[in-house]
Amino acid sequence: MLGHEATYSISELTEEIREVLGDAFGGVWVVGEVQRVRSSQRGHLYFELVEKGRGDRIVGKIDAVIWRTDYVRVRRELAANDQEVVEGQQIRCWGHVDFYGPAGRLQLIVRNVDPLFSLGLLEQRRRATLAGLAKAGLLERNRQLELSEVPLELGLITSAGSAAYHDFLTGLTDSGFGFRVCLAHAAMQGAEAERQVVLALRDLVAYSRSPGCRLDAIVLIRGGGSRSDLAAFDSRRISEAIARCALPVLTGLGHEIDESIADRVSHTAFKTPTKVAEFLVEQVALAESSITACGEALRRLAHVRLQQAEMKLRRCERLAPVARLRLQTAALALNDRLQLTHRIGRQRLTESRRKILELSTRLQASGPRFIDRHRDRPGRLAERCVGVATGRLREATAVLDGISRLCAELAPEKVLERGFSMTRNGAGAIIREPSQVRSGESITTTLAGGSIESRVEKT
Amino acid sequence: MSTEPQEQQETPSFGVAMQELEAILQRIDSDGIDIDQLADELRRATELLELCRGKIRTAEIEVNQIVQQLEDSVDG
Amino acid sequence: MSTEPQEQQETPSFGVAMQELEAILQRIDSDGIDIDQLADELRRATELLELCRGKIRTAEIEVNQIVQQLEDSVDG
Amino acid sequence: MSTEPQEQQETPSFGVAMQELEAILQRIDSDGIDIDQLADELRRATELLELCRGKIRTAEIEVNQIVQQLEDSVDG
Amino acid sequence: MSTEPQEQQETPSFGVAMQELEAILQRIDSDGIDIDQLADELRRATELLELCRGKIRTAEIEVNQIVQQLEDSVDG
Amino acid sequence: MSTEPQEQQETPSFGVAMQELEAILQRIDSDGIDIDQLADELRRATELLELCRGKIRTAEIEVNQIVQQLEDSVDG
């Protein structure tokens, strides 16, 4: 039925689309990432809401606008939660879909933005980032780098000419120490911040590796700002770059309440740039005082060593007295030996003399004693001989006497004395019978007193 | 410390210098060196002290901006 | 000590000299040597004393110079 | 002692001489020798004593010289 | 003792003489000899005593000389 | 004893004489001899007595002389 069907003019069509869409999407909640934010001269805020799929590929996109009248309110509500509509932020918003005929463009008229959604999302992302960093072992990585005792060579990442930059440099300059600062400019907020900070870190590390340009630390500072401004410093990219940085990273990101993930993974986090400067100055002052102390200790020890050496040497100076003492001792010992030698020699002589004298005395006594012992022995024996002999003789004499007496008694003379007589004839024979004589024979009669001569007259 | 060959000949860093200083102090303190060497050690120590002090006390703070490759050469 | 062959002939270090000196003192003090050797030992000891004294004096002068330098550089 | 063949014939050291002396004293003291030998032993003892005395005198002179030198060098 | 063949005929040493003397005394005191021999034994003893006395006198003179020498050398 | 052939004929020693005297006494005492021999024996005893006495006298004189000498030598 060509030509008979109802035919729209463009405006009629766009108007109808607008009505249908208005009815269909009169009030919807939409979640998306903010991109291409721009505000118009009349105070409206234009941006795109996109949905990203795998590999950040955009799978859905819609233009969005917050009219000036709404934007004032929305901005106030967001600011109350330390937020704003910024590039890259996920927001949940309420509004309706509108088709703008004259431009033939579909757009989402945003009337409200859910402040709590962004907040929760941020926190969620924050937690995910932290968990990821922890899993990768990056949380303590930068902190484990050793900060030089004298952090004089500094890499500085900040927005050149910002208040933070000036505060920091003033802090260093006032100290009078010879800090050397290598500035690497980076936007500290907005869409470029994340990229520029990461690049600055990389550049400074590269610079530090070039000869004679060694840096002691990298200082990352910014002035104060809203919580949303800080979002970059919660990002995984910056945090990982800081964590993996070959140099200690000191942060002074200028907020009092919350700690960003950048702070969390940095070597040391300070509240403000001034605090970073104070810390650095203090470190150098400490080093300087330790140098001074070292110098004093050196001086003192050198003198002590010299004194010790001298004392030791002085102890050895008693060599001479000791040697003299040795000699004296030796001389005394010698003298002692000398006297002893003489004494013993003489003693030996005296002893020998005494022995000889004793022997002599004993000899003098022993000869006569010997004679005395033997003198009487022959005499005694002789006396015994005499005794025995005399006895024998006396005995013999007695026997002889006995015999002699017997003989005497038997002798004829004894018979005659008793009155007997004995008569012999002339021949001298003894006359026992008268017949033995004849008359006239002369006979001799022997009497005791003598003999009588007579003549026989008759027989 | 001071005898290690890999040490830079030019000027040791502050930390290295301080380590050497500490080592010298230790040696002097612990009879580790002879009187003969005392002056030499002290001389070396003085040198190191001067070096360290020089590093800290420079006339003025120095600020340079490094040449930055603002393009993301790694990513791009 | 004094009889070791590996000992340097020229001039012993302060420490070595002091050790020898103390050993001699010990020997003299403890009847460790003969009277015959006493003079020789003492002569050697005197030599060592002179040597050590010289070393201390030299070290003292040098140390004082260095310390003076140090103080000047701190004050200056 | 005196009978050992390896003993030096020339002059014994102070220590050796003193030992021989002691041995002689011991012998004289302990009836170890005859009166016949007494004079000989004493003569030897005297010889040794003279020797030792000489050694002490020599050492004394030398020591004094050395000490004088030492004192001069300390004062000087 | 006195009958051993190895005994020196000339003059016995002091010690040997003393031993012989003791032996003679023993023999006399213990009636080990005849009276006929007594005088001979005593005569021998007298001889030995004289011998010993002579030895002592000689030794004394020598000892005195030695001591005198020593004292002279001490004083001198 | 007294009958042994090797006995000296001339004059027996004191000891032998004494032994003979003992033997005589024994014989006299034992009725073994006649009165005729008694005289002989006694004569012999007298002789021996005389002999011994003589010996003692001689010895005494000699001993006294020797003792005198000894005493003189002690005093002298």
Place this chain on the structure above:
Amino acid sequence: MSTEPQEQQETPSFGVAMQELEAILQRIDSDGIDIDQLADELRRATELLELCRGKIRTAEIEVNQIVQQLEDSVDG
């Protein structure tokens, strides 16, 4: 003993004389003896008695001599 033929005829020994005397006494004592024989026997006995007495006297003289000697030596 006394009956042996080799006995001297002249003067019997004291013992033989005594035996003969005993025999004479025996004979006299028997009745058979004549007065003349008696007289003879008695004469013989007297002779023998004399003989014996003489022998005793002789011995006695010897004894006296010894005694004399003994006494002499005591007095002398």
